[in-house]
Amino acid sequence: MSTQPKNTPCELCASRKYSMFADLSEQQVCTISDHKNLISHRKGQILYYEGTKPLGIFCINAGVVKVYKIASNGKEQIVHLAQKGDFLGYAALLGEENYTNSAMIVEDAKICFIPKEAFLNTLLSNTQFFKRVTKQLSHELGVMEEKLTDATQKSIRERLAYVLLHLASTYGIEGGDNHKIDLVLSREEIASIVGTATESIIRLLSEFKKDNLIELDGKKIIIKDKRGLARLSDFYA
Amino acid sequence: MSTQPKNTPCELCASRKYSMFADLSEQQVCTISDHKNLISHRKGQILYYEGTKPLGIFCINAGVVKVYKIASNGKEQIVHLAQKGDFLGYAALLGEENYTNSAMIVEDAKICFIPKEAFLNTLLSNTQFFKRVTKQLSHELGVMEEKLTDATQKSIRERLAYVLLHLASTYGIEGGDNHKIDLVLSREEIASIVGTATESIIRLLSEFKKDNLIELDGKKIIIKDKRGLARLSDFYA
DNA sequence: AATCTTCTATGATTTTAATCAGTCTTTTTT
DNA sequence: AAAAAAGACTGATTAAAATCATAGAAGATT
DSSP states (O other), X not given: OOXXXXXXXXXXXXXXXXXXXXXXXXXXXHHHHHHOEEEOOOTTOEEEOTTSOOOEEEEEEEEEEEEEEEOTTSOEEEEEEEOTTOEESHHHHHTTSOOSSEEEEEEEEEEEEEEHHHHHHHHHHOHXXXXXXXXXXXXXXXXXXXXXXXXXXXXXXXXHXXXXXXXXHHHEEEETTEEEEOOOOOXXXXXXXXXXXXXXXXXXXXXXXXXXXXXXXXXXXXXXOHHHHHHHHOTTO | OOEEETOSOGGGOGGGGGSXXXXXOHHHHHHHHHHOEEEOOOTTOEEEOTTSOOOEEEEEEEEEEEEEEEOTTSOEEEEXXXXXXXXXXXXXXXXXXXXXXXXXXXXXXXXEEEEHHHHHHHHHHOHHHHHHHHHHHHHHHHHHHHHHHHHHHSOHHXXXXXXXXXXXXXXXXXXXXXXXXXXXXXXXXHHHHHTSOHHHHHHHHHHHHHTXXXXXXXXXXXXXXXXXXXHHHOTTO
């Protein structure tokens, strides 16, 4: 992992305003900044592996990271896609356990590593920040419970429709009525998000395309009929 | 909900040592205790509903509570079974959002309600306690990610075997080689934990019984072959 | 440019689990 | 005690999704 100590300081970081650092005082941001390292950032690079010991947290400045678990059958389940402003690995740190998941860069990224001590010191000396982090953690727990419920109670078709809408709202770029998902994911990765076989995703995407719900622009997906997907995603919504 | 203010004080509560209150100072426990109410406690009673505003947290002194979500198809997914020493509802409080799930008593229970202010004040004035709560929250997030991965990547048979082993380790009472799960759950509730149809659970339990993995004692399940279930629960373990 | 590899796509088949239908049993209510 | 309701169970059928097999397309490598 190539590291370039003290690259862009956090004070000047553009993605800070999207992050949990947004409310830190200038002084505290500087303390963090003094200890951080910018690490690189190529697609496919691993930030950490499940089962290893966390030594700090990762703060995403740019790019996209998939957080995933490998099931006992060897298949990958993506539990979260993280982007600029997101923190990674703090749950393991705060839970005082080894990483319970792994993280890999899926879109070239700039990521800062903040050592455990710097992060925890800031946390403990700044209750507001501690509350902010805990708030995020609580929110993520609710999201995960929702995903579990969807996984057991919804069909693959419904889940894919939902995932596409969600990706569009997070990575979408406008184009009139259309929303292009500005993120390249392989069919296999989409399958890992939905939690199904790659072939099922390929088939369903073909079906969605045939039904004029989506359109394909190279590797990227364009949402043509948001309302239609929303209807598909949830029978009762 | 019948309330009997200031029943057993927290200082003397037997389930405290199992809870996150275990490390609070005597004085802090008393402060909490002065504000708490013992609420009742019949099977079927609801503690809170998804979507409503949390006004405090619940601390289970005895009994069992299911925490669940209702999916859009109307079916219930149990995300957690809570027992003595467990706290409920703090994630919503700390996440500053409405409850993202509901809680219902499944085994007659004694439960204390601690108002929001008393809980948050203690939390903010005692960093150790705050850390303890955050640790728990982080841990639960990891557990939920594991459940999601199991739900998408394992078969119903594997998941049921795993759930039985887990229930045995939590609610099991010894009897030589056998572990009796000392908790009455309907087939429908087991289905809600595993995330499947009731009929599937009934069929699989019959199969497990036929294969001498379990035995039924009235409504309770006795694990006869832990190793066999473990093998079934995870092809690669 | 040719070759190799990975990814996408489609068809056929099998497996898994849901749904539907009905019976028997247990529990609750009257 | 009888009736009603809820829960447990079994079988048949349908539906959903996984798996297997193969082919074509796109990217990467030499």
